[in-house]
Amino acid sequence: MCSSYHLNVADDPKAVCPECRRYMSTAIPYIARTVADNKSSDERGYVKGVVTYMVMDDLIVRPMSTISSITLLNKFNVKEVGLLEERVVNVDMAEGLKLLSASLHSITVLSSVFLGK
Numbered sequence: 001m002c003s004s005y006h007l008n009v010a011d012d013p014k015a016v017c018p019e020c021r022r023y024m025s026t027a028i029p030y031i032a033r034t035v036a037d038n039k040s041s042d043e044r045g046y047v048k049g050v051v052t053y054m055v056m057d058d059l060i061v062r063p064m065s066t067i068s069s070i071t072l073l074n075k076f077n078v079k080e081v082g083l084l085e086e087r088v089v090n091v092d093m094a095e096g097l098k099l100l101s102a103s104l105h106s107i108t109v110l111s112s113v114f115l116g117k
């Protein structure tokens, strides 16, 4: 949605809010009807309602929040956020098998599969 929280939404973060001309770059949860309807009766496993999750290198899954993100930046001694790199990865059958294999003998699963480390 609009980064100034005007009530405009877009599917492209480079779209511009017609009210304030800022990018529509603030992520907000999309509530699918089935998720909303089943929320109370079907909350099992990791995914509980509309929460963003973070998967760590050792495949530990945690809910993601601003505070947990800052804690992680501190933990890994990241001084400059601009030096971080975003990578989008595709997981097909081959990657799935590599992930499964790496998870059995490594604690740096994502690094070893996607960064070749």
Ligand SMILES: [Zn+2]
Pocket (backbone or CB within 6 Å): 002, 003, 004, 005, 006, 017, 018, 019, 020, 021, 022
């Ligand atoms: Zn706006």
